[in-house]
Amino acid sequence: MKCPSVTSVVLLACGSFNPITNMHLRMFELARDHLEDTGQYRVLIGIISPVGDGYKKKGLIEVSQRQEMARLATENSDWIAVGFWESMQPDWVETVEVIRHYYDTLFETQQESDETDTFEASSPQNRSDGPQVMLLCGADFLESFGVPDLWKEEDIEEIVGDYGLVCITRSGYNPYKFIHKSDVLWKHRRNIHLVHECVTNDISATHMRRALRRGQSSGNLLPDAVVSYIQQNNLYSAESEQKNGDVVLEPLQRNSGDTRAEGFTAAAARTEVLADVRVSSCPPSDCAVFDFDRIKYGVS
Protein backbone atom coordinates (compact mmCIF):
# COMPACT_ATOMS: atom_id res chain seq x y z
CA MET A 1 0.00 0.00 0.00
CA LYS A 2 1.71 3.13 -1.09
CA CYS A 3 0.53 6.66 -0.63
CA PRO A 4 0.76 8.31 -4.08
CA SER A 5 2.46 11.41 -2.77
CA VAL A 6 5.48 9.55 -1.38
CA THR A 7 8.56 9.88 -3.53
CA SER A 8 11.02 7.02 -3.71
CA VAL A 9 14.58 8.12 -3.19
CA VAL A 10 17.99 6.67 -3.81
CA LEU A 11 20.83 8.31 -1.89
CA LEU A 12 24.12 8.55 -3.74
CA ALA A 13 27.32 9.50 -1.96
CA CYS A 14 30.33 10.35 -4.02
CA GLY A 15 33.77 10.84 -2.56
CA SER A 16 37.25 9.50 -2.10
CA PHE A 17 36.32 7.20 0.76
CA ASN A 18 39.96 7.13 1.60
CA PRO A 19 39.18 5.30 3.83
CA ILE A 20 35.48 4.90 4.43
CA THR A 21 34.60 5.70 8.06
CA ASN A 22 31.66 5.25 10.38
CA MET A 23 30.86 8.89 9.77
CA HIS A 24 30.22 8.23 6.09
CA LEU A 25 27.90 5.40 7.00
CA ARG A 26 26.20 7.51 9.63
CA MET A 27 25.38 10.13 6.99
CA PHE A 28 23.22 7.59 5.19
CA GLU A 29 21.34 6.70 8.34
CA LEU A 30 20.78 10.34 9.25
CA ALA A 31 19.63 11.23 5.74
CA ARG A 32 17.19 8.36 5.59
CA ASP A 33 15.69 9.18 8.98
CA HIS A 34 15.37 12.83 8.02
CA LEU A 35 13.70 12.28 4.65
CA GLU A 36 11.29 9.64 5.86
CA ASP A 37 10.37 11.76 8.84
CA THR A 38 8.88 14.35 6.48
CA GLY A 39 6.40 11.73 5.34
CA GLN A 40 7.11 12.67 1.74
CA TYR A 41 9.91 10.28 0.93
CA ARG A 42 10.79 6.65 1.12
CA VAL A 43 14.46 5.84 0.86
CA LEU A 44 15.03 2.66 -1.06
CA ILE A 45 18.78 2.23 -1.24
CA GLY A 46 22.04 4.02 -0.58
CA ILE A 47 24.95 3.91 -2.99
CA ILE A 48 28.58 4.61 -2.16
CA SER A 49 30.51 5.60 -5.26
CA PRO A 50 34.26 5.85 -4.65
CA VAL A 51 36.04 8.22 -7.04
CA GLY A 52 38.47 6.80 -9.58
CA ASP A 53 42.24 7.20 -9.34
CA GLY A 54 42.06 9.76 -12.14
CA TYR A 55 40.84 12.30 -9.61
CA LYS A 56 44.49 12.66 -8.55
CA LYS A 57 43.90 13.77 -5.02
CA LYS A 58 46.92 13.76 -2.74
CA GLY A 59 47.13 10.59 -0.68
CA LEU A 60 44.48 8.80 -2.73
CA ILE A 61 45.23 5.10 -2.69
CA GLU A 62 44.14 2.65 -5.39
CA VAL A 63 40.46 2.51 -6.09
CA SER A 64 40.24 -1.28 -5.88
CA GLN A 65 41.34 -1.09 -2.27
CA ARG A 66 38.99 1.76 -1.44
CA GLN A 67 36.16 -0.17 -3.01
CA GLU A 68 36.97 -3.28 -1.06
CA MET A 69 36.95 -1.32 2.19
CA ALA A 70 33.60 0.19 1.29
CA ARG A 71 32.28 -3.26 0.48
CA LEU A 72 33.47 -4.62 3.82
CA ALA A 73 31.93 -1.66 5.59
CA THR A 74 28.53 -2.22 4.02
CA GLU A 75 28.43 -5.99 4.35
CA ASN A 76 26.13 -5.70 7.32
CA SER A 77 23.82 -3.15 5.81
CA ASP A 78 20.64 -4.22 4.13
CA TRP A 79 20.23 -1.03 2.16
CA ILE A 80 23.63 0.51 1.49
CA ALA A 81 25.93 -0.89 -1.17
CA VAL A 82 28.93 0.09 -3.28
CA GLY A 83 28.59 1.28 -6.86
CA PHE A 84 31.49 0.45 -9.14
CA TRP A 85 30.54 2.27 -12.30
CA GLU A 86 32.43 5.46 -11.60
CA SER A 87 35.69 3.75 -10.76
CA MET A 88 35.50 1.60 -13.86
CA GLN A 89 35.57 4.57 -16.17
CA PRO A 90 38.97 5.10 -17.80
CA ASP A 91 39.10 8.74 -16.83
CA TRP A 92 37.82 10.87 -13.99
CA VAL A 93 34.07 11.50 -14.27
CA GLU A 94 32.10 14.57 -13.16
CA THR A 95 29.63 14.11 -10.31
CA VAL A 96 26.69 15.08 -12.42
CA GLU A 97 27.50 12.26 -14.84
CA VAL A 98 27.53 9.75 -12.02
CA ILE A 99 24.14 10.93 -10.85
CA ARG A 100 22.76 10.76 -14.38
CA HIS A 101 24.12 7.27 -14.80
CA TYR A 102 22.46 5.94 -11.68
CA TYR A 103 19.24 7.74 -12.43
CA ASP A 104 19.13 6.15 -15.91
CA THR A 105 20.05 2.71 -14.60
CA LEU A 106 17.46 2.77 -11.86
CA PHE A 107 14.81 4.13 -14.16
CA GLU A 108 15.42 1.26 -16.60
CA THR A 109 15.28 -1.28 -13.82
CA GLN A 110 12.05 0.23 -12.59
CA GLN A 111 10.58 0.02 -16.06
CA GLU A 112 11.60 -3.64 -16.42
CA SER A 113 9.99 -4.56 -13.15
CA ASP A 114 6.89 -2.63 -14.15
CA GLU A 115 6.55 -4.79 -17.21
CA THR A 116 6.84 -8.07 -15.37
CA ASP A 117 4.64 -7.24 -12.44
CA THR A 118 1.10 -6.25 -13.24
CA PHE A 119 0.49 -4.82 -9.82
CA GLU A 120 3.44 -2.53 -10.16
CA ALA A 121 2.52 -1.59 -13.70
CA SER A 122 -0.94 -0.60 -12.66
CA SER A 123 0.34 2.05 -10.30
CA PRO A 124 0.69 5.28 -12.27
CA GLN A 125 3.41 6.61 -10.06
CA ASN A 126 5.66 3.63 -10.68
CA ARG A 127 5.18 3.70 -14.39
CA SER A 128 6.01 7.31 -14.94
CA ASP A 129 8.61 8.06 -12.34
CA GLY A 130 11.90 6.47 -11.58
CA PRO A 131 13.11 6.94 -8.05
CA GLN A 132 14.61 10.31 -7.32
CA VAL A 133 18.37 10.18 -7.03
CA MET A 134 19.69 12.59 -4.44
CA LEU A 135 23.29 13.39 -3.79
CA LEU A 136 24.25 12.79 -0.18
CA CYS A 137 27.06 14.86 1.24
CA GLY A 138 28.49 16.81 4.14
CA ALA A 139 28.47 20.57 4.52
CA ASP A 140 32.10 20.74 3.44
CA PHE A 141 31.11 19.23 0.11
CA LEU A 142 28.37 21.82 -0.34
CA GLU A 143 30.81 24.61 0.30
CA SER A 144 33.19 23.19 -2.25
CA PHE A 145 30.76 24.56 -4.83
CA GLY A 146 32.42 27.87 -4.03
CA VAL A 147 35.95 26.76 -4.91
CA PRO A 148 36.95 28.39 -8.22
CA ASP A 149 37.27 26.00 -11.13
CA LEU A 150 36.28 22.97 -9.14
CA TRP A 151 32.73 22.79 -10.43
CA LYS A 152 31.06 23.90 -13.62
CA GLU A 153 28.14 26.25 -12.94
CA GLU A 154 25.79 24.26 -15.15
CA ASP A 155 26.64 21.07 -13.29
CA ILE A 156 25.78 22.60 -9.94
CA GLU A 157 22.48 23.83 -11.36
CA GLU A 158 21.66 20.41 -12.73
CA ILE A 159 22.51 18.63 -9.50
CA VAL A 160 20.38 20.85 -7.27
CA GLY A 161 17.75 21.64 -9.92
CA ASP A 162 17.02 18.27 -11.49
CA TYR A 163 18.11 15.91 -8.76
CA GLY A 164 18.53 17.19 -5.24
CA LEU A 165 20.95 17.26 -2.36
CA VAL A 166 20.85 15.91 1.15
CA CYS A 167 23.48 17.69 3.17
CA ILE A 168 24.52 16.66 6.67
CA THR A 169 25.66 19.62 8.72
CA ARG A 170 29.13 19.56 10.15
CA SER A 171 30.78 21.62 12.86
CA GLY A 172 32.53 24.69 11.50
CA TYR A 173 30.23 25.10 8.53
CA ASN A 174 27.11 27.14 8.02
CA PRO A 175 25.25 25.64 5.09
CA TYR A 176 22.24 27.95 5.49
CA LYS A 177 24.44 30.97 5.01
CA PHE A 178 26.21 29.38 2.10
CA ILE A 179 22.93 28.61 0.33
CA HIS A 180 21.68 32.09 1.07
CA LYS A 181 24.72 33.63 -0.59
CA SER A 182 24.42 31.61 -3.77
CA ASP A 183 21.72 32.53 -6.26
CA VAL A 184 21.71 29.09 -7.86
CA LEU A 185 21.44 27.27 -4.58
CA TRP A 186 18.85 29.69 -3.28
CA LYS A 187 16.72 29.18 -6.37
CA HIS A 188 16.65 25.43 -5.79
CA ARG A 189 16.63 25.53 -2.00
CA ARG A 190 13.58 23.27 -1.82
CA ASN A 191 15.67 20.53 -3.35
CA ILE A 192 18.38 20.92 -0.75
CA HIS A 193 17.64 19.03 2.43
CA LEU A 194 19.78 20.09 5.37
CA VAL A 195 20.11 17.55 8.12
CA HIS A 196 21.21 18.64 11.55
CA GLU A 197 23.81 16.37 13.04
CA CYS A 198 23.15 16.84 16.72
CA VAL A 199 25.90 14.48 17.70
CA THR A 200 28.98 16.38 16.61
CA ASN A 201 31.20 14.08 14.78
CA ASP A 202 34.53 15.22 13.48
CA ILE A 203 35.76 11.96 12.10
CA SER A 204 37.52 12.85 8.93
CA ALA A 205 39.28 10.44 6.67
CA THR A 206 42.30 12.78 6.70
CA HIS A 207 42.61 12.52 10.48
CA MET A 208 42.03 8.82 10.23
CA ARG A 209 44.90 8.38 7.77
CA ARG A 210 47.13 10.40 10.09
CA ALA A 211 46.37 8.10 12.99
CA LEU A 212 46.90 5.02 10.87
CA ARG A 213 50.25 6.36 9.60
CA ARG A 214 51.37 6.87 13.17
CA GLY A 215 50.37 3.40 14.21
CA GLN A 216 47.65 4.77 16.45
CA SER A 217 44.39 3.07 17.02
CA SER A 218 41.44 3.93 14.86
CA GLY A 219 39.25 1.86 17.12
CA ASN A 220 35.56 2.20 16.64
CA LEU A 221 35.69 4.98 14.10
CA LEU A 222 36.10 2.52 11.28
CA PRO A 223 34.19 -0.69 10.81
CA ASP A 224 36.22 -3.62 12.19
CA ALA A 225 36.46 -5.36 8.84
CA VAL A 226 37.95 -2.21 7.35
CA VAL A 227 40.55 -1.94 10.11
CA SER A 228 41.64 -5.54 9.48
CA TYR A 229 41.86 -4.96 5.76
CA ILE A 230 43.99 -1.84 6.25
CA GLN A 231 46.35 -3.67 8.60
CA GLN A 232 46.67 -6.75 6.44
CA ASN A 233 47.48 -4.72 3.34
CA ASN A 234 49.57 -2.02 5.00
CA LEU A 235 47.64 0.77 3.40
CA TYR A 236 48.25 4.35 4.54
CA SER A 237 51.83 5.24 5.16
CA ALA A 238 53.83 8.43 4.85
CA GLU A 239 54.48 7.27 1.32
CA SER A 240 50.87 6.74 0.35
CA GLU A 241 50.04 10.20 1.66
CA GLN A 242 52.51 11.68 -0.83
CA LYS A 243 50.79 10.12 -3.81
CA ASN A 244 49.73 12.79 -6.29
CA GLY A 245 51.67 15.29 -4.18
CA ASP A 246 52.99 17.17 -7.18
CA VAL A 247 49.95 16.84 -9.37
CA VAL A 248 46.92 19.08 -9.65
CA LEU A 249 43.46 17.77 -8.87
CA GLU A 250 41.84 16.69 -12.11
CA PRO A 251 38.72 18.90 -11.99
CA LEU A 252 40.89 21.96 -11.44
CA GLN A 253 43.09 21.05 -14.37
CA ARG A 254 40.16 20.52 -16.64
CA ASN A 255 38.12 23.52 -15.68
CA SER A 256 40.87 26.08 -15.47
CA GLY A 257 42.91 24.76 -18.36
CA ASP A 258 45.83 26.17 -16.42
CA THR A 259 49.00 24.19 -16.85
CA ARG A 260 51.46 26.85 -15.78
CA ALA A 261 53.55 26.27 -12.68
CA GLU A 262 51.96 29.17 -10.79
CA GLY A 263 48.55 27.86 -11.66
CA PHE A 264 49.59 24.48 -10.35
CA THR A 265 50.70 25.86 -7.03
CA ALA A 266 47.50 27.82 -6.48
CA ALA A 267 45.42 24.89 -7.51
CA ALA A 268 47.39 22.50 -5.36
CA ALA A 269 46.87 24.80 -2.40
CA ARG A 270 43.13 24.72 -3.02
CA THR A 271 43.10 20.96 -3.15
CA GLU A 272 44.59 20.79 0.32
CA VAL A 273 41.50 22.27 1.87
CA LEU A 274 39.05 20.28 -0.13
CA ALA A 275 37.01 17.58 1.45
CA ASP A 276 36.05 14.45 -0.40
CA VAL A 277 34.69 16.07 -3.50
CA ARG A 278 34.11 14.01 -6.53
CA VAL A 279 33.42 14.62 -10.11
CA SER A 280 33.59 12.66 -13.28
CA SER A 281 32.34 12.48 -16.80
CA CYS A 282 32.45 9.59 -19.16
CA PRO A 283 30.02 7.92 -21.44
CA PRO A 284 27.98 5.45 -19.44
CA SER A 285 29.13 1.88 -19.74
CA ASP A 286 26.72 -0.87 -20.66
CA CYS A 287 27.59 -3.39 -18.04
CA ALA A 288 25.63 -3.58 -14.83
CA VAL A 289 28.08 -2.57 -12.21
CA PHE A 290 25.90 -2.14 -9.24
CA ASP A 291 25.67 -4.66 -6.51
CA PHE A 292 21.87 -4.88 -6.61
CA ASP A 293 21.45 -8.43 -5.50
CA ARG A 294 21.79 -7.83 -1.82
CA ILE A 295 19.49 -4.89 -1.75
CA LYS A 296 15.74 -5.08 -1.49
CA TYR A 297 14.42 -2.81 -4.16
CA GLY A 298 11.11 -1.82 -5.56
CA VAL A 299 9.10 -3.23 -2.72
CA SER A 300 5.70 -1.69 -2.83
Add this chain to the structure above:
Amino acid sequence: MANRRVPLVLLACGSFNPITNQHMRLFELARDHMHSTGQYQVLALQSSNWVTVDEWESQQPDWTETVVTMRYHYGRILKEYEGRAGKHMTPTPVSFESSGPQLKLLCGADFLDTFKIPGLWQDEHVEEAVGRFGLVSVSRGGLQPEQTVHESDMLSRHQRNIFLVREWMRNETSATEVRRALRRGQSVKYLIPDSVIEYIHQHKLYTEDSERRNKGTALRPLTKQAQSQ
Protein backbone atom coordinates in the same frame (compact mmCIF):
# COMPACT_ATOMS: atom_id res chain seq x y z
CA MET B 1 66.58 -2.71 30.58
CA ALA B 2 64.44 -3.26 27.51
CA ASN B 3 61.33 -4.49 29.24
CA ARG B 4 60.94 -2.18 32.24
CA ARG B 5 57.39 -1.24 31.39
CA VAL B 6 54.85 -1.32 34.16
CA PRO B 7 51.98 -3.72 33.48
CA LEU B 8 48.78 -1.71 33.46
CA VAL B 9 45.10 -2.50 33.66
CA LEU B 10 42.54 0.13 32.75
CA LEU B 11 39.23 0.09 34.59
CA ALA B 12 36.24 2.03 33.33
CA CYS B 13 33.32 2.48 35.67
CA GLY B 14 30.09 4.03 34.50
CA SER B 15 26.44 3.58 33.68
CA PHE B 16 27.06 2.34 30.15
CA ASN B 17 23.44 3.08 29.56
CA PRO B 18 23.97 1.96 26.82
CA ILE B 19 27.58 1.29 25.92
CA THR B 20 28.61 3.20 22.82
CA ASN B 21 31.45 3.08 20.31
CA GLN B 22 32.79 6.15 22.06
CA HIS B 23 33.20 4.19 25.31
CA MET B 24 35.09 1.53 23.41
CA ARG B 25 37.17 4.25 21.85
CA LEU B 26 38.25 5.57 25.26
CA PHE B 27 40.07 2.32 25.82
CA GLU B 28 41.83 2.46 22.48
CA LEU B 29 42.95 6.06 22.91
CA ALA B 30 44.10 5.47 26.47
CA ARG B 31 46.07 2.40 25.49
CA ASP B 32 47.81 4.24 22.65
CA HIS B 33 48.71 7.08 24.98
CA MET B 34 50.02 4.95 27.82
CA HIS B 35 52.09 2.84 25.45
CA SER B 36 53.57 5.93 23.88
CA THR B 37 54.93 7.12 27.24
CA GLY B 38 57.29 4.17 27.02
CA GLN B 39 56.56 3.33 30.63
CA TYR B 40 53.48 1.19 30.52
CA GLN B 41 52.31 -2.01 28.96
CA VAL B 42 48.55 -2.26 28.92
CA LEU B 43 47.66 -5.85 29.73
CA ALA B 44 45.60 -8.06 27.52
CA LEU B 45 42.99 -9.73 29.63
CA GLN B 46 42.06 -12.23 26.97
CA SER B 47 43.99 -13.42 23.98
CA SER B 48 42.00 -11.79 21.22
CA ASN B 49 39.96 -9.08 22.89
CA TRP B 50 41.78 -7.02 25.42
CA VAL B 51 38.70 -5.30 26.77
CA THR B 52 36.34 -7.33 28.87
CA VAL B 53 33.25 -6.76 30.99
CA ASP B 54 33.26 -7.52 34.66
CA GLU B 55 30.09 -8.17 36.61
CA TRP B 56 31.30 -7.90 40.16
CA GLU B 57 30.18 -4.30 40.70
CA SER B 58 26.77 -4.83 39.14
CA GLN B 59 26.20 -7.84 41.36
CA GLN B 60 26.71 -5.94 44.61
CA PRO B 61 23.46 -5.38 46.54
CA ASP B 62 23.96 -1.65 46.96
CA TRP B 63 25.74 0.96 44.88
CA THR B 64 29.47 0.54 45.36
CA GLU B 65 31.90 3.41 45.59
CA THR B 66 34.26 3.55 42.65
CA VAL B 67 37.28 3.18 44.87
CA VAL B 68 35.87 -0.01 46.37
CA THR B 69 35.52 -1.45 42.88
CA MET B 70 39.07 -0.38 42.14
CA ARG B 71 40.40 -2.08 45.27
CA TYR B 72 38.56 -5.25 44.39
CA HIS B 73 39.97 -5.42 40.89
CA TYR B 74 43.44 -4.46 41.99
CA GLY B 75 43.39 -7.30 44.52
CA ARG B 76 42.43 -9.75 41.80
CA ILE B 77 45.10 -8.49 39.43
CA LEU B 78 47.75 -8.79 42.12
CA LYS B 79 46.73 -12.34 42.88
CA GLU B 80 46.88 -13.30 39.23
CA TYR B 81 50.17 -11.53 38.77
CA GLU B 82 51.64 -13.18 41.84
CA GLY B 83 50.48 -16.50 40.58
CA ARG B 84 52.31 -15.93 37.30
CA ALA B 85 55.40 -14.31 38.76
CA GLY B 86 55.57 -16.80 41.63
CA LYS B 87 56.32 -14.18 44.23
CA HIS B 88 54.41 -12.15 46.77
CA MET B 89 53.79 -8.57 45.71
CA THR B 90 52.79 -5.94 48.21
CA PRO B 91 50.64 -3.14 46.88
CA THR B 92 52.87 -0.14 46.43
CA PRO B 93 52.08 3.44 45.53
CA VAL B 94 52.97 4.48 42.03
CA SER B 95 56.66 4.22 41.39
CA PHE B 96 58.31 3.82 38.05
CA GLU B 97 60.83 1.37 39.55
CA SER B 98 58.09 -0.98 40.61
CA SER B 99 57.49 -3.90 38.33
CA GLY B 100 54.18 -4.81 39.92
CA PRO B 101 51.02 -4.28 37.93
CA GLN B 102 49.03 -1.10 38.27
CA LEU B 103 45.36 -0.33 37.93
CA LYS B 104 44.18 3.03 36.70
CA LEU B 105 40.74 4.46 36.31
CA LEU B 106 39.80 5.26 32.75
CA CYS B 107 37.33 8.05 32.26
CA GLY B 108 36.18 10.96 30.12
CA ALA B 109 37.11 14.50 31.07
CA ASP B 110 33.58 15.17 32.33
CA PHE B 111 34.29 12.62 35.02
CA LEU B 112 37.10 14.81 36.40
CA ASP B 113 34.57 17.59 36.92
CA THR B 114 32.45 15.38 39.12
CA PHE B 115 35.03 15.56 41.90
CA LYS B 116 33.78 19.11 42.47
CA ILE B 117 30.17 18.11 43.10
CA PRO B 118 29.43 18.43 46.82
CA GLY B 119 28.53 15.19 48.52
CA LEU B 120 29.25 13.00 45.52
CA TRP B 121 32.74 11.82 46.44
CA GLN B 122 34.32 11.26 49.80
CA ASP B 123 37.60 13.18 50.04
CA GLU B 124 39.60 10.17 51.14
CA HIS B 125 38.21 8.19 48.23
CA VAL B 126 39.34 10.77 45.72
CA GLU B 127 42.80 10.75 47.31
CA GLU B 128 42.97 7.00 46.99
CA ALA B 129 41.58 6.83 43.47
CA VAL B 130 43.91 9.51 42.15
CA GLY B 131 46.87 9.24 44.52
CA ARG B 132 47.21 5.53 45.00
CA PHE B 133 45.86 4.28 41.71
CA GLY B 134 45.78 7.00 39.09
CA LEU B 135 43.53 8.31 36.35
CA VAL B 136 43.62 8.23 32.60
CA SER B 137 41.24 10.87 31.36
CA VAL B 138 40.34 11.25 27.70
CA SER B 139 39.23 14.71 26.75
CA ARG B 140 36.01 15.27 24.89
CA GLY B 141 35.28 18.30 22.78
CA GLY B 142 34.64 21.45 24.76
CA LEU B 143 36.11 20.45 28.10
CA GLN B 144 39.42 21.58 29.53
CA PRO B 145 40.82 18.87 31.74
CA GLU B 146 44.08 20.71 32.34
CA GLN B 147 42.06 23.57 33.76
CA THR B 148 40.10 21.25 36.02
CA VAL B 149 43.27 19.71 37.41
CA HIS B 150 44.84 23.12 37.85
CA GLU B 151 41.85 24.47 39.76
CA SER B 152 41.84 21.63 42.25
CA ASP B 153 44.51 21.46 44.96
CA MET B 154 44.00 17.77 45.42
CA LEU B 155 44.19 16.93 41.73
CA SER B 156 47.20 19.21 41.25
CA ARG B 157 49.04 17.41 44.01
CA HIS B 158 48.66 14.17 42.10
CA GLN B 159 49.31 15.57 38.64
CA ARG B 160 51.92 12.94 37.93
CA ASN B 161 49.27 10.31 38.36
CA ILE B 162 46.72 11.92 36.08
CA PHE B 163 47.25 11.15 32.42
CA LEU B 164 45.37 13.48 30.08
CA VAL B 165 44.73 12.10 26.64
CA ARG B 166 43.67 14.38 23.87
CA GLU B 167 40.90 13.12 21.61
CA TRP B 168 41.87 14.80 18.38
CA MET B 169 38.63 13.96 16.65
CA ARG B 170 35.74 15.46 18.47
CA ASN B 171 33.04 12.90 18.85
CA GLU B 172 30.10 13.73 20.99
CA THR B 173 28.31 10.44 20.78
CA SER B 174 26.81 10.19 24.21
CA ALA B 175 24.65 7.51 25.73
CA THR B 176 22.06 10.22 26.40
CA GLU B 177 21.87 11.08 22.70
CA VAL B 178 21.70 7.43 21.81
CA ARG B 179 18.79 6.88 24.18
CA ARG B 180 17.07 9.92 22.72
CA ALA B 181 17.46 8.64 19.19
CA LEU B 182 16.16 5.21 20.20
CA ARG B 183 13.07 6.72 21.84
CA ARG B 184 12.33 8.56 18.63
CA GLY B 185 12.80 5.54 16.44
CA GLN B 186 15.89 7.04 14.83
CA SER B 187 18.89 5.07 13.68
CA VAL B 188 21.86 4.58 16.00
CA LYS B 189 23.74 2.35 13.62
CA TYR B 190 27.49 3.04 13.57
CA LEU B 191 27.22 4.77 16.96
CA ILE B 192 26.93 1.61 18.98
CA PRO B 193 27.86 -1.97 18.07
CA ASP B 194 25.34 -3.82 15.90
CA SER B 195 24.96 -6.61 18.44
CA VAL B 196 24.00 -4.05 21.07
CA ILE B 197 21.38 -2.52 18.76
CA GLU B 198 19.89 -5.93 18.22
CA TYR B 199 19.79 -6.63 21.93
CA ILE B 200 18.11 -3.29 22.61
CA HIS B 201 15.43 -3.96 20.02
CA GLN B 202 14.86 -7.52 21.14
CA HIS B 203 14.27 -6.49 24.71
CA LYS B 204 12.58 -3.19 23.90
CA LEU B 205 14.89 -1.20 26.14
CA TYR B 206 14.87 2.61 26.16
CA THR B 207 11.41 4.05 25.96
CA GLU B 208 9.85 7.16 27.43
CA ASP B 209 9.02 5.08 30.48
CA SER B 210 12.54 3.85 31.00
CA GLU B 211 13.83 7.41 30.75
CA ARG B 212 11.56 8.46 33.61
CA ARG B 213 12.90 5.76 35.92
CA ASN B 214 14.33 7.10 39.18
CA LYS B 215 12.96 10.53 38.42
CA GLY B 216 12.70 12.42 41.69
CA THR B 217 15.00 10.03 43.50
CA ALA B 218 18.36 11.22 44.71
CA LEU B 219 21.49 9.64 43.29
CA ARG B 220 22.64 6.91 45.67
CA PRO B 221 26.14 8.27 46.28
CA LEU B 222 24.61 11.48 47.64
CA THR B 223 22.29 9.71 50.07
CA LYS B 224 24.91 7.23 51.15
CA GLN B 225 27.36 9.98 52.08
CA ALA B 226 24.67 11.82 53.99
CA GLN B 227 23.70 8.67 55.91
CA SER B 228 27.21 7.90 57.04
CA GLN B 229 27.70 11.37 58.53
